[in-house]
Amino acid sequence: MTAGTRIRSVEVLISSPSRNFVTLRITTEDGVTGLGDATLNGRELSVASYLRDHVAPLLIGTDAHRIEDTWQLLYRGAYWRRGPVTMTAIAAVDVALWDIKAKRAGMPLYQLLGGASREGVLVYGHASGRDLAALHDSVRTLTSAGFQAIRIQAAVPGITTVYGVSKVSTGRSSYEPAGRGALAVESGWDTDRYLRFVPEMFASVREEFGAELPLLHDGHHRMTPIQAARLGKDLEPYRPFWLEDCTPAENQEALRLVRQHTTTPLAIGEVMNTVWDFQTLIREQLIDYVRASVAHTGGITGLRRIFDYAALYGVRSGSHGATDISPVGMAAALHLDLAINNFGIQEYMQHDPLVAEVFHSAYTFEGGYLHPGDEPGIGVSYDDDAAARFAYEPAYLPVARRVDGTMHDW
Ligand code: EZ4
Ligand code: CO
Numbered sequence: 001m002t003a004g005t006r007i008r009s010v011e012v013l014i015s016s017p018s019r020n021f022v023t024l025r026i027t028t029e030d031g032v033t034g035l036g037d038a039t040l041n042g043r044e045l046s047v048a049s050y051l052r053d054h055v056a057p058l059l060i061g062t063d064a065h066r067i068e069d070t071w072q073l074l075y076r077g078a079y080w081r082r083g084p085v086t087m088t089a090i091a092a093v094d095v096a097l098w099d100i101k102a103k104r105a106g107m108p109l110y111q112l113l114g115g116a117s118r119e120g121v122l123v124y125g126h127a128s129g130r131d132l133a134a135l136h137d138s139v140r141t142l143t144s145a146g147f148q149a150i151r152i153q154a155a156v157p158g159i160t161t162v163y164g165v166s167k168v169s170t171g172r173s174s175y176e177p178a179g180r181g182a183l184a185v186e187s188g189w190d191t192d193r194y195l196r197f198v199p200e201m202f203a204s205v206r207e208e209f210g211a212e213l214p215l216l217h218d219g220h221h222r223m224t225p226i227q228a229a230r231l232g233k234d235l236e237p238y239r240p241f242w243l244e245d246c247t248p249a250e251n252q253e254a255l256r257l258v259r260q261h262t263t264t265p266l267a268i269g270e271v272m273n274t275v276w277d278f279q280t281l282i283r284e285q286l287i288d289y290v291r292a293s294v295a296h297t298g299g300i301t302g303l304r305r306i307f308d309y310a311a312l313y314g315v316r317s318g319s320h321g322a323t324d325i326s327p328v329g330m331a332a333a334l335h336l337d338l339a340i341n342n343f344g345i346q347e348y349m350q351h352d353p354l355v356a357e358v359f360h361s362a363y364t365f366e367g368g369y370l371h372p373g374d375e376p377g378i379g380v381s382y383d384d385d386a387a388a389r390f391a392y393e394p395a396y397l398p399v400a401r402r403v404d405g406t407m408h409d410w
Helices: 044-059 067-076 084-105 132-144 191-209 225-238 254-261 275-283 299-311 327-339
Strands: 007-015 021-028 033-037 121-129 150-154 186-189 215-218 242-244 266-268 316-319 345-347 359-361 364-366 369-371 380-382 399-402
Touching (some): 021 044, 021 084, 033 084, 033 380, 044 084, 067 084, 084 299, 084 327, 121 327, 132 150, 191 215, 225 242, 225 254, 254 266, 275 299, 299 327, 316 327, 327 359
Parallel strands (some): 121 150, 121 345, 186 399, 215 242
Antiparallel strands (some): 007 021, 021 033, 121 369, 359 380
16 A cells, blocks of 8 residues: 555534535545545435444445555445445545545646546536526526527426526526525425426527527426427427437336337436336436436445446436535546546536635536646645534425325425
8 A cells, every 4th residue: 555545533513504415525644635526415414324323334444546446445345335425425535535545646637537538618507587588588697698509497487486486587496495493494386287388488489599509408306208209299399409308217217118109209217216227228328318426326336437438329428517516526527527528518507605604615617618727636626714614404305295295206
């Protein structure tokens, strides 16, 4: 073992600058530190405990250089494999170790992943509105800020609160930070109204902004396969960049039916955790984009495995980048995005300005592209003093019920 590369400490840091984040900090005997994102929205403390109570004791004294072996120890050695809590914990360790390795090498992480395959990372922003006029304003705010691809969501007439619609109409989406409080907020749902409305929404945005602007939409697991097939077909005239999470994709075979009926590109995967969750989707080319998050799929090591498998079948990346991915997870995703050949697009839902008080990050946004920067490591540091000002508060993602009260996917 190289002198000094033994792991000396493993700290679980919890802070809440506008929303809760769990961050792992690993320090070697010679004082090199690495950060990993361990945030699992609405279930944050379960990952914190998994890391603090079960993982940290295994890491103390081991060689920080042995990333693959540590990954396998935590995956195989737990016996209880996969699942969001485990894979988020493994991701945090993995990204922290890559951060340390790249700092030691004196290089930005993307250099260790093979070097840059492109000049920057194309991102899409989030536009939303209480009505179509507000949605248009929101799209305009993003295009003025330089965004070159935009996800559109709007309130469905007749449904009171809808996924993806910001309380403010000015681009930065405040809809999603999980609601602070003792219980989850309930929202209403009516799939038939939704299926009638979404093509109208696309028509109005195309009419206002023209044929060329890449437009995306997130179905948030709300449809059955036949409903998703219908929506995909109805959206074809508007040429969406993708339709995201059309069905709850635990049933991977169900996507065959959707695929038979529509040429609308499909993107799936923000709730998935390993390459096994994508096996049928990728092998049968049932999706066009992998929406997995570096923070929930075992880190750089786990997500690279998924992207490399996807590359064999012409499936491209579309990494998750909602605001519940901390700047640490975001930076890690950007290094991978820059390096792989089968990059597609990266989600970029800008954080609240308070987040930058705790996380100082080197990545930059210009002309619709993000770049991870050239600092050694992943390029993010953690400000403990600032973090101390933002204490953890319990928070839940909303839940959805249909008009008759039946529990539905949110
Ligand atoms: O609701 O990350 O595409 N983005 C999304 C997100 C998810 C949150 C859940 O924690 O669907 O906004
Ligand atoms: Co989504």
